[in-house]
Amino acid sequence: MNLLNTKTSIYKNASKKVYDITSERRAEYRQISKASRLAKRDAEQGLHEKVHEINKPLLDPNILMPQKQSNHLKTLSLFSGGGGLDLGFDRAGYKHIASYELIPICKDTFLANRPHWKVYAGPEEGDVTQVDWKKYKGEIDVIHGGPPCQPFSIAGEQKGLDDERNMWSEFTKAVNIIKPKVFVAENVLGLLNPKFEGFVKKYIIDAMSDYHITKFEMSASDFGVPQIRRRIFFVGFKNSKNSKIFKVPNPTHICEYTQKKSLFNPPIDDKSNLTFGVRKALGLSDIGYDNIAPTIRSGFTGKRNTTSVLNSSAGQKSWGDMEVWPNGVQINRESASAFPAKGNHFRLSIQDIGIIQGFPESWKFAGAAYQVLGQIGNSVAPPVAYNVAINVAKALKY
Structure with missing residues (x-):
C-alpha cells in the first residue's frame, strides 16, 4: 500500500560533468583567471x-545540531557525496553502517572525519548499480541518500528519466531489497515541476509502494543556515503507524x-x-x-x-x-x-x-x-538533515 500526503554501469559516466560554454565565454574566463x-x-x-x-x-553549525546520544538506529547511505546527510544523521544519534559514493575523493573526506566508518567509493566499489544489496537485508533501519539530481535541476535542462544521471531506480531497488523501517531521499526542487508529476508517481511513489510516503520541502535558512537552499524530501515508513506519527520539521530559525x-x-x-x-x-x-x-x-x-x-x-x-x-x-x-x-x-x-x-x-x-x-x-545542509533525522527517530519511538 502507498500513501502520499502533503506533510556494466552507465553510472560511471554520471560523474563526468560537462560545461557547454561558447568560445567567447571561454576567452572571458581565461582573462578572469589570468x-x-x-x-x-x-x-x-x-x-x-x-x-x-x-x-x-x-556561526558554529554544530550549535544548530547538538550531538544526541545513540538511538541505536542503523543507517546506510547512498550517493553520499561530501557527507551532508551522513553528518546530520550522525549528530542525531544514528549508527553509521556504510556509505556508497562514486567519486573517490569523497572517501578521503569521510575517513578524515570518521576513520572508523565503512566507506565504499570510486568506480570499483562505490558504483551502486553493482552492489548486491541482499547482504544488508535485516541489518538496516534507515536508508538515506540523494540520487544525482542534475536531470531535474531547475537550472539544468530537466531531462529527467531520459538522462543517464537519473539514479532513482537504483535507490528504489536498494530500498525494496533491504526493506528498512524507513527511507529518506533528498532532491532538488525541480521534481516539484508539474512536468515531473508522472515521473514522481511512477518511479518513486509506485516504485516503493510498500512504503507510506510523505513529500515536503525544506529551506536551509529555516534551520539557522545562512543560505537560501531549498530541497524536496521524500520520507517513507514501512509501518503506517510510524508514518502517521512523523511530523515534517518545523522551522527553528x-x-x-x-x-x-x-x-x-x-x-x-x-x-x-x-x-x-x-x-x-x-x-x-x-x-x-x-x-x-x-x-x-x-x-x-x-x-x-x-x-x-x-x-x-x-x-x-x-x-x-x-x-x-x-x-x-x-x-x-x-x-x-x-x-x-x-x-x-x-x-x-x-x-x-x-x-x-x-x-x-x-x-x-x-x-x-x-x-x-x-x-x-552538492550536499544537503547538515542541520537540515539533522532535523529530519530527529523527527524520523521520534516517529520510530527512539
Whole structure:
C-alpha cells in the first residue's frame, strides 16, 4: 500500500560533468583567471596593502545540531557525496553502517572525519548499480541518500528519466531489497515541476509502494543556515503507524534580515533563533546591509560567478546566484585575507563556504579546491538533515 500526503554501469559516466560554454565565454574566463593569478602573485609579493583582517566566524553549525546520544538506529547511505546527510544523521544519534559514493575523493573526506566508518567509493566499489544489496537485508533501519539530481535541476535542462544521471531506480531497488523501517531521499526542487508529476508517481511513489510516503520541502535558512537552499524530501515508513506519527520539521530559525525589515514578522524573544546574514555568520564588518546567501552551486555555468562577499549594500543586493569559481576561492582564511577580490571585496575561503552550507569547521574536506567545492555545493545542509533525522527517530519511538 502507498500513501502520499502533503506533510556494466552507465553510472560511471554520471560523474563526468560537462560545461557547454561558447568560445567567447571561454576567452572571458581565461582573462578572469589570468587577472586573478597576477593579483595573487602581487599579493604574495607584498605589493598590495592588506585591506582585510582574517575573519573569525560567529556561526558554529554544530550549535544548530547538538550531538544526541545513540538511538541505536542503523543507517546506510547512498550517493553520499561530501557527507551532508551522513553528518546530520550522525549528530542525531544514528549508527553509521556504510556509505556508497562514486567519486573517490569523497572517501578521503569521510575517513578524515570518521576513520572508523565503512566507506565504499570510486568506480570499483562505490558504483551502486553493482552492489548486491541482499547482504544488508535485516541489518538496516534507515536508508538515506540523494540520487544525482542534475536531470531535474531547475537550472539544468530537466531531462529527467531520459538522462543517464537519473539514479532513482537504483535507490528504489536498494530500498525494496533491504526493506528498512524507513527511507529518506533528498532532491532538488525541480521534481516539484508539474512536468515531473508522472515521473514522481511512477518511479518513486509506485516504485516503493510498500512504503507510506510523505513529500515536503525544506529551506536551509529555516534551520539557522545562512543560505537560501531549498530541497524536496521524500520520507517513507514501512509501518503506517510510524508514518502517521512523523511530523515534517518545523522551522527553528527566522532570518535576521527578514526580522529587521518586515513589519509582518512578530519579534522573537530568543535571539538565538535568528539565522545570521552571511557577513555576520562569517564575522565580517557591518556595512549596514546583510542577508543570507543565495544557493551555492558546485561549478560555474554563467557570468555570475563569485569568489567574494561584496562590501557594499548595492553589491549585496545584486549578488545573484552564488556560482562559486574554484580559481578564486582560497584554501584557507590567511590566503583569502591576503588576496582580496576585485574591488577589494572580501574573498571567500573554503572554510567560509562550508559554514555557509552548514558544515562545521571540524568537518574537513579532502581534495583540491574545485573538488571541495563540488562536495560542498552538492550536499544537503547538515542541520537540515539533522532535523529530519530527529523527527524520523521520534516517529520510530527512539
